[in-house]
Amino acid sequence: MxxxxxxxxxxxxxxxxxxxxxxxxxxxxxxxxxxxxxxxxxxxxxxxxxxxxxxxxxLPRATEGAAARGLLGLDPAGDCLVVAKCEPGLASAVAVAIDRAGIEEIVGTVAGEDTIFIAVPERKAQRAVIKKVLELFG
Amino acid sequence: MxxxxxxxxxxxxxxxxxxxxxxxxxxxxxxxxxxxxxxxxxxxxxxxxxxxxxxxxxLPRATEGAAARGLLGLDPAGDCLVVAKCEPGLASAVAVAIDRAGIEEIVGTVAGEDTIFIAVPERKAQRAVIKKVLELFG
DNA sequence: GCCCGTTATGCAGCAAACTTGCATAACGGG
DNA sequence: CCCGTTATGCAAGTTTGCTGCATAACGGGC
Structure with a gap:
């Protein structure tokens, strides 16, 4: 293979x-x-x-602008999750910014210390969300 | 199956x-x-x-050892999540230990009070992660 | 060492999942 | 509305995983 x-x-x-x-x-x-x-x-x-x-x-790597605001990276997981890695302590702030953007594909978010789980309905929405979040922080 | x-x-x-x-x-x-x-x-x-x-x-000592450090159980959920149950208040500590282990399949983790969500890329990785986390706490 | 109860494993068959190309649908800029 | 580009249902071929069978390997008791 x-x-x-x-x-x-x-x-x-x-x-x-x-x-x-x-x-x-x-x-x-x-x-x-x-x-x-x-x-x-x-x-x-x-x-x-x-x-x-x-x-x-x-590569879906966070831009400098994003890093400056705490977002370090975005990765898909399975079909219905996007995981955002953030600088320690900033996950909540980043999550708030994402929530406020009102991205339609996002079902919900949960923030930890340096990680956010973003739930999406299905695989197709993952790319859309990654793209939109990057735009948001670009 | x-x-x-x-x-x-x-x-x-x-x-x-x-x-x-x-x-x-x-x-x-x-x-x-x-x-x-x-x-x-x-x-x-x-x-x-x-x-x-x-x-x-x-049951292997690994489990007992894990319990001593706050980890009570590991279960797959859907295709891309592993849920770790912990003793109340210890989820963050357990999550930090898991994060530090640098397990490659793990996309990200979010810890609550007594529960950790561990995101993995796909179903196949669930087993690998469960096994590696158990080894980590053995 | 030699049995014998117990456990591990090579092999083959079957089933489920993955990968791929083809054809074609869906998308999107101009 | 076109046309270049990208996504996807389908079917064929391939790989991977699970299982039982037969049998090898192990280990305690004598």
């Missing part, structure tokens, strides 16, 4: 260059010896949590 | 009575509606970490 290695390659490619389309990424993968279709690439990006931002794919 | 339920039954049986052999346990299981061979029971005991001590099977 080459899925794992292909995804690793995708991560390094996404990190190294500005990739605008899945077709482009598919071609780069093929040049690296990983033959796959756009379907698979789409699913890989989904699993890896890579999002398209400003016209190119990028 | 009845493996999980069978193992739960094994745990309750081991907790409730003095069971001296796997044959005996197999018979008790069958009486409870779980038909399985000694092979499977052997593998179950291995997975559950049940050991033979003083001539009968007993």
């Amino acid at each position: 080459q899925k794992t290695k292909r995804q690793q390659k995708i991560m390094s490619l996404v990190h190294a260059r500005r990739i605008g389309t899945q077709q482009e990424l598919t071609a780069l993968l093929e040049r690296a010896g990983f033959v796959a279709t756009q379907s698979s690439v789409s699913r890989d990006l989904e699993e890896l949590g890579v999002v398209k931002h400003n016209g190119h794919y990028t | 009845q493996k999980t339920k069978r193992q739960q039954k094994i745990m309750s049986l081991v907790h409730a009575r003095r069971i001296g052999t796997q044959q005996e346990l197999t018979a008790l299981l069958e009486r409870a509606g779980f038909v399985a061979t000694q092979s499977s029971v052997s593998r179950d005991l291995e997975e559950l970490g049940v050991v033979k001590h003083n001539g009968h099977y007993t």
Whole structure:
């Protein structure tokens, strides 16, 4: 099974260059010896949590603006959770900001010391929420 | 798949009575509606970490050690959550210990008064996390 | 050492889950 | 409304997991 290695390659490619389309990424993968279709690439990006931002794919890493406000990272978990990592003690403040944004896909949030659990209805909403929260803190 | 339920039954049986052999346990299981061979029971005991001590099977020291440090139980919930029950007031301390362990499958944790939610990426990771946390507190 | 009761394990068969490509639907900018 | 791009239902092929059978390995008692 080459899925794992292909995804690793995708991560390094996404990190190294500005990739605008899945077709482009598919071609780069093929040049690296990983033959796959756009379907698979789409699913890989989904699993890896890579999002398209400003016209190119990028790791869902919190921006400087977000870090300045306590948000360090966002990760999907299962189908219905998004986990936000925050600087110690700031999770509640970040959660309040997220709650106030009134993002429709969010069912509810729970904040601990440095972590927030954000409940969403289903997988599709995870990416939307990650994107919107990043925008909120960008 | 009845493996999980069978193992739960094994745990309750081991907790409730003095069971001296796997044959005996197999018979008790069958009486409870779980038909399985000694092979499977052997593998179950291995997975559950049940050991033979003083001539009968007993729950591993790991659990006792864990209780001494505030952790009372671990249960999967849905596909992406593991719920840890703790002694009142100790959830945060237990959560800190879990966080510090740096278990790779864990996406994030949120601690309440006596309960911790542990987010994992998917179902497969639940078992791994439960096992690793138990080892941590053993 | 030799039995014999007990436990562990290699192997094969079956079932469930995963991965993938194809075709096509859904989305979104212009 | 188009068209480039991305997501997804479906089916085929593959992998992984669970199980029982047969049997090997272990361990206490003699």
